[in-house]
Amino acid sequence: MQKIAARSSGGLDQESQLQLYRNSPSDKPTNTDIDKHDIGFLPVDIRGRPLVRKGNTGTWKAASFILATEMAERMTYIGLLSNAVSYLVFRMHLTFPKASDLVTNVAGASNLTPLLGAFVADAYLGRFWTILVFGIIYLVGLVLLVLVAFLPSLAPSSAECSAYQAALGNCEPASEGQLTVLYLALYIIALGTGGITPCVSAFGADQFDEEDPSEMKYMPSYFNAFYFFISVGSLLSLTLVVNVSDSIDYKWGFFIMLVSMFVALVIFLIGTPRYRHRLPSARLSPLTRIAQVTVASARKMRLKAPENEQELYEVFDKESAIVGSRKIVHTSDYRFLDKAAVPTEAEKDQIKENPKLIPSPWRLCTVTQVEEVKALLVMMPIWCTGIVTNMAFIQIINFALQGGTSMNREVAGFDVPVPTLASVATILVAIALPLYNQYFVPFMSRLTGDTRGISLLQRQGVGQLVMTVGLLAAGVLENRRRAQAWALGKQSNPLASLPISGFWNVPIFSLIGLGEVFAMVGQMEFFYDQAPDAMRSVGVAIFTANGGIGAFMGSAIVHIVNKVTPSPGWVAVNINLGHMDYYYFFVAVLNLANFFLFLWFAHRYKYKIVSKSTKREAVLLKALHQENAHDHAHAGPATVGVAPSDSRLY
Structure with a gap:
């Protein structure tokens, strides 16, 4: 271990000695009996002891493992959502509305269970152990889903059921027992995401010390990088997993998802020696x-x-x-x-x-x-507007896939799967995020003086507007697609091929992807940044929860719209007989009204102010003295302690 020589010996000044000591690699754990109430937001090791030396921990070298973990996990989760509707319709023989409803509910549950995971992480286990425990639960659900796909007894027979009959809901549906096993698998997966989703992004952000300016400057870049890796995982899912499911068999697509999640946990564990941790709030949730x-x-x-x-x-x-x-x-x-x-x-x-x-x-x-509670309350109006944004995002992704099934998607003799078209949005996000960091942020920083380029709230507002434009474009395209189906007399068959190109969906998905870059990343960073220190996981869970409530809200709106509109309703089993174009326009109007409400709330919002740590230096010096005393006892007088007077670690 690196020793600190006395200043009188001609070594570095005291502040430089301390900084060198802290940045040196740690070869043994810190032995401290420091009051946990004095540690605050100071990074600790996996056992909860103050991290005196952080040279070989944290920053990008630790965050890279977390980013890779998130990429593999998103490949699994997005693969599930992308395949679920078609699997439920063509293999489990549910109708399109019922299948979409189930997927929406699972997605909603996946966005609400993070509230449970966040409370567990912030109060009891900490983020690391919560990710690990819920990751294992996630794997159990995937194993059950793979069994459903591989075992013929867990799915209805498709021997006399064509894709056309399945699309119309005329095939023998799955039995109650088969659906029970399927639902169990899907909701176990939803529970598993509950511990991973709120903790992974927050745990990655924990690797950057907020009170170290040399590290804090990377925080905005980290959240952009995090969403970039989400996009890469989604892209792998929408290409590899979807194409395997579509071209070979759903069961092999699900198997790839299982392997991907297993790899995610392995990567996460490999990074264990480099992670920095934060203390949970001593079982006080x-x-x-x-x-x-x-x-x-x-x-x-x-x-x-x-x-x-x-x-x-x-x-x-x-x-x-x-x-x-x-x-x-x-x-x-x-x-x-x-x-x-x-x-x-x-x-x-x-x-x-x-x-x-x-x-x-x-x-x-x-x-x-008291201010913790206030911080949550003042964020609530912003959070509520995020519900509508997420509802619009989920709805357009789900229903655009349904409309794309009858459009011409052929390229060089190859029929491009509809979910693969949605990968355009993901590709745009993957391209736009590095460009956002490299060019947009510096350019806007010169204009606004904000180190982020634009504020977190401004970023969300831009994203909401872009998504509204995407919804309007989707309504126009659906209007033309439906008109062609009726003009050609193919309205009774929702799968009948139409001459309109499916690649008209590309600009729509591009707008949705651009909206993600602004709205979703802005929301994620906002709720982490503005949440109290001991509620950071809860902050991220709040962000994901508005997606879950948005999913349930979308499902409820579909039911209400179908009840108040002429039969068979705007969102019909046969998309040609409904009026999905009207539905898109309706959601666009909701989203625009929500945008103006957001502007009012954002104008009134005051950003959180946290006091700089007052005990941080004393805690580090105490831990440092204890290590020096330990060295002195084992190595003699060669090790000289550093006096705590006027010493600074930052």
Whole structure:
């Protein structure tokens, strides 16, 4: 291990010595008995001990394993969603609306279960162990799905059922028992995604130290890179997995997905020695802390919140009363919640008698705990507008695939599968994200002064507008496709080939992909960045949850629209007999109205302000002294400790 020589020996100055020490490779764990409340958002090792030396951990060398893990996992998940509708229709013999409904519900569940995974990660296991445990659950669901695809007894017979009859819903449907096994597999997979989705992106961001400017500058690039690898995984899925399923058999497509998820977990484990971790909040879940603020403020509802914020309760002898968190600056929003931090005279006396005592948060909360709740509340209006954005995104992907089945997709004698056309959006995202980082951000930074180019909220707004244009274009294309089907007398057969080119979908998917670059990446970074330190997984889960609710919302809108529109409804089993074009226009209007609502909320939003760590230097110096003492005991006087006075690690 690298020793630190005394300054009097002619070595480096003290600050340089400390920095060199911290950046040196760690060859043994730090032995510390430091109070967890003092650690705050300081990186720790896998056992929860302060990471004194971070030279061989974190940054891109650790994040690269996480990015590769996400790419392989997305290849699995997108492969499932891309194949699911056609598999359910042509192999399990569900109707298109029922199949689309089931896929929408599974996608919705996959976006809601992350709330469970996030609470587990932030309160109990930490992000690393949550990813690992839920990844194994994910594998179990995939194994069950592969069995459904391989075993004839788990699917209805297709011996006398043509693709045409299956599309019309005239084939023998899957039995109740067969559907039970299928549903079990799909929802186990949805549960598995619940621990991975909120934790992977947050765990990758944890590899960059927010209080180290040399690392923090890479944070926006990391989120763009993260979504880039999502796009690469999606592209592999829409080409390899979809083509294998379409050209050979669905079962081999599902098998590739199983292998991909297994590889994802292997890659993730290989990177273990390089990861930095953050402390979970000592079994005090975010939900519990929210309840404590609610109860404490309700108990003191008759008290008046002081005008002077200095009279509110906060701990000053610790980094924070919440493990894994820094202090949050007081804000004037939701002042009624401040009552939870107003100490009574009896509580003031109790604190004076024992300054180190942390009162019961069910009666008295710190300003930071109150501000955690406020931070979530002020994000909620932005989150609500994201529901409609995600609903529009999911709807256009699902239904554009259905319309594309009857369009001409032939290239050089090869019939391009419809899901492969959707890969255009993914390719555009994969191309646009590096260009966004390389050219757009520097150019806009010179104009706006924002290091991100445009703010996180501005980025979301641009994405919403672009998606609205994509919806309008989809409505125009569907109007022309449907008109051709009726003009040629082919309206009774939804699979009948039409002379209109399926490649007209390319501009539409391109617009959707561009909307993703702005809206989805902006949302993901926003909810991670603005979430409290001890709720970062919850922040990402909130982002994914609006996708889940958007999926359920889309399903509900389809049912309502079909009930209030003339039979067979705008979204019909036979797309030629419905009016999907009207539906696209309707969703576009909803999305545009949602955009104007978003503008109003964004204008009123105030970004979170976090206090810089106050105990970080002391914690690192204490851990450093303990290691030096250990070295001195084993190596004699050659190792000289560094005095804590006026020492700085950052």
